[in-house]
Amino acid sequence: MKGPAAFSFWVALVFFPAADLAEDPRWPEAAALAAVTACYLLSVRAAFGRPAAAPAARVALAGLAGVVLAGCTAYGGTWLYLCPLVSIACVLVLRGRAVPAALSAVTAASMAVAFATGGGQDAAGAVAWGTAAAGVAVHVTLELYRTRRELAEAAVGAERERFSRDLHDLLGHTLSLMVVKAEAVRRLAPRDPSSAARQAAEIEEIGRRALTEVRAAVSGYRGRGLAGELAAAGAALREAGVRATVTADEVRLAPHTDALLGWAVREGVTNVIRHAGAAACRIGVRAGEEEVVLEIENDGSGGRGERGHGLNGLAERAAAAGALLEAGPVGGGGFRLRVAVPVAGEDAAGRPGRTA
Template identity: 55%
Template sequence: MPLLLFALCAASAAIAWLRGGDLSTVLSLLWGTFCAGLIPAMIVRLWEAIRELQRTREELARAAVTEERLRFSRDLHDLLGHTLSVIVVKAEAVRRLAPRDVDAAVEQATDIERIGRQALTEVRAAVTGYRGRGLAAELDSARTALADAGIGLTIRTASFGLPPEVDALLGWAVREGVTNVIRHSGATRCEIELEQVTDGGMELRISDDGGGRSPAPGREPGARQGNGLAGLRERVRAAGGRLSTGSAPSGGFRLQVMLDT
């Protein structure tokens, strides 16, 4: 387009000069040709830009839908994976207790009903966009779930005024870490620590003394790195934090989350 406009201007100037026009006539014709060509060229470029913006907007809309679907699937995986793990543990307890202690078995069965109802509530909350119950609620749930699984728990946390998004994310980390311990570790002890580091951030550590190779009967064996940890890693990264996994000092497994507050 610029080369065509330049050629038209040069041709009009040459024609005017060859026909005996003076300098002012040549310049006037040159300017008129330039303006007459520039305006359509600008209109064409404007329409091209508008079409490109429309295509970009459509692509962004498709990407947003895809990302929301991934978020929703991760939330359901975390919610139901944890809840179903607890239900399996309690069902095992009912099976063991039923022959010798009917009352205790009934109590565990009642817990299964309560957890199932709570899971329904959490799924409905996830559908409406709620992202987590918060750290305190997940710590309470961890106490119950680990106790029912026969795993001792030590919690070392202080009272912090956490922003809502940080509180929710740490709650998700506790939920996923505890689910990981119950399903894969074969541990007898678990430790959850939360402390404020020197730069003002928060550091959460979930450690166990298991090896991940000899889970309790009826529990799922396999690798410690599952879809839940992958989804949690994405959430932590999106919040500007870091997630690391590795061996704990006790010889088991450690999940570590570092967030800026």
């Protein structure tokens, strides 16, 4: 799990003071526990929301810290179990240098309150340890996830930059040469048609050679085909901290179908890594008698309903190949990309599936 759901369950720590309260009901304490629950859940939810929600997250964090420390001072006992909630919320809401400063302050405050309420040195040390450990564990987990995500995004960006640079280097000289020869044809045509024809033939040859080189470059960029892209997709998702399940029927595809499905895998996985905020992603390829179907489904909540340039370009390629592309939310949460490619005239007999 990632996102609010991964951290909301810690609110269950409220159970300990709530159990004591059930034996000896006190309305002020009950209201304080309700405030703790609300402030913690609001701070977690706002921390994973849009940047505009950052002020609300900080307000909820301040309210949480104030109510927890006040409740620990007033009631002591099992209220001290709530101190880790404050440290966890600090890690989720704050950024940069503010995180260690806030964790230190919360740990010191929890230890002081535990000692002041008669818990003794052992109790104060245990409360401080639990508060600090909870915050540090969550902080390390988030940093690892962010680092993996940044590395995956950097890899995708570097590959696209490499391709654009290679394409620029490839076409820059060729197009300049074609322009020069076209100008020569224009000058020679009125007075030396045979020389102009030779120059025109050279332009044609240069254009054909450039077309071959561009196709080779594009093939190098996306030409790993379906099998290669599936293997790369599983590795990229795992590097980004997304649990990947890849299944594929063994199938022989025509080159254009293989290229289209490979491109769909690359584009779909890129969107999962960069936009979905998913914890799990399933990629499946099923071969039928009339079509091969690729499905990429994730449980993320980010980017729903948005069709970027990548998906629009993929839709155009699918339409040109007579394939059907569907992309949209699925019931119960998540997003699915589905590409169905007709396989008339080629061997698409599916064999027992394999899992990577």
